[in-house]
Amino acid sequence: MTFINKNNHQKIIVPDHGSEKIGFGLLNKIIKKDLGITREEFLELL
Numbered sequence: 001m002t003f004i005n006k007n008n009h010q011k012i013i014v015p016d017h018g019s020e021k022i023g024f025g026l027l028n029k030i031i032k033k034d035l036g037i038t039r040e041e042f043l044e045l046l
Contacts, residue, residue: 003045007036 001014012034015022031042 003035005034005036010034 001016003012003014004010005012012030014027014030028039031037031039035042
């Protein structure tokens with residue numbers, strides 16, 4: 001999945017490795033620090 005950071009318009013790519021799951025910590029870091037949005041905002045995008 002590809003997202004755009006709403007603050008600096010940076011493209012953020014969230015990896016998808018088929019059967020592998022992204023750990024909660026990594027996903028939380030991507031949502032908060034890289035995308036600059038809340039968990040709720042992220043869930044609305046899905």
